Amino acid sequence: MSLLGPVEIRNLANKLDLRPTKKLGQNFVIDAGTVRKIVRTAEVGPSDVVLEVGPGLGSLTLALLESVDHVVAVEIDPVLARQLPVTVGERGLGAKLTVVEADALRVGVSDLGGYLPTALVANLPYNVAVPVVLHLLEAVPSLRKGLVMVQAEVADRLAARPGSKVYGVPSVKAAWYADVRRAGPVGRSVFWPVPNVDSGLVALTRREPPATRAGREEVFEVIDAAFAQRRKTLRAALASWAGTAARAEAALRAAGVDPSARGEQLEVGDFARIAENLPRP
Template identity: 80%
Template sequence: MRLLGPAEIRILANKLDLRPTKKLGQNFVIDAGTVRRIVRVAGVTSDDVVIEVGPGLGSLTLALLPETRHVVAVEIDPVLAAQLPKTVAERGLADKLTVIQADAMKVTPDDLSGHTPTALVANLPYNVAVPVVLHLLEVLPSLQRGLVMVQAEVADRLAAAPGSKVYGIPSVKAAWYADVRRAGPVGRTVFWPVPNVDSGLVSLVRRDPPPTTATREEVFAVIDAAFAQRRKTLRAALAGWAGSPAGAEQALRAAGVDPSVRGEQLDIHAFARIAEHKP
């Protein structure tokens, strides 16, 4: 399969009069070895329907198509969305691709032309990586796993464990849906334009949420409150959520959580227990 290299990327960009924008977080992969590595680490098979967000000029798309049953590419840029099917058709794989011109933050199953994605594989725009991942895990329960390339700092946050300095809202909310792990670094020079940050791969494997009588929204409300004031103890940080510091302490003790600890010390199961005991 002929993939896109630096020369092909420049030719396409010139043809489209493309100027990558920071607003859309556009950094295109120009290294064939990197996209092959992503597909390999993602572990996709001929049974998988992959959803790819921000396919851009198609570097990763072209590597995914031969290895999967179908790729649904969600692209917000109308120029790129119009070009991608042409690039793929030149390689004889048009029947395996569906392009949706849409904002991935607003995509629902009804937008995917009848396809049911089983895996998310994407070089995500850095400025929306976390909300896109959380949104797709929520609205597409068919997603069983994912491999996303994000800013290294975001990769660290998503995969952080309780007690880590970078453990926070993205870490806990992602853990509601999936087992999340770092899956390797990615250097800056594989992109055009070259970003001023390093990147990293993050693996997600779907798992059941914690057994709880609280809803996801109720649990996420506790998480948001706990990390809104990171330096405060949970007794203080959850005072607004519970109605008072005393109410927060009551909920925390009922959940088996020490009121003097901070949010970064708790896992998703503890937050679920707290949500069950809101006064």
């Protein structure tokens, strides 16, 4: 099947009078080799239903449709959402595509046309990449794996391990849902327009969250508090969350965590234990 190259992308953009916007994070992949590499790296096949966010003009969508059972594409731009079925239909694959015109930060299972996606594969808008990943992992529990293309710096943060300089809130919250790893770099020249930053691939494999009596929201509150003031010890950083520094220390000691440690030293399971050990007044 013919995929979209630089000429086809620009012709489609001209037809739609499209001017890519930074606000929507619109940088379209114009290299067929890159989208086929993404599909291979995502390890998706005929049994998979793929959730794609921000399909744009359809570069990655077409490559996915070559390999998977169905693609549910969530597109916020109404012009692009209307064009995508036309582009796909011209290649005889319309029955394998469902387009949802919506904000990916607001969609849930009930919005996906009756499909239960098994994989998230997407070239995500840089400005909302982390919130989109976290939201979809929570809102679409059928997702078992994923491969997302994001800004290289964001890829590093998502995949960071405790002790890394870039380990922080995105790293820990993503680890609540999945094992996360870097899956390769992506150069700037494969996009139109060319972004001023490099990109990277991040692979996610769903796993169960840590066993804990605390709820996800409670654990995430601890994570947010711990990294709000990175240079402070956890005893100090969690004082507001716990009510006092003394109560924070009690929670930390009950969780088996050194009160003088800092957030970047802890794994997601440590934060879960802290959340469930907050002393009640």
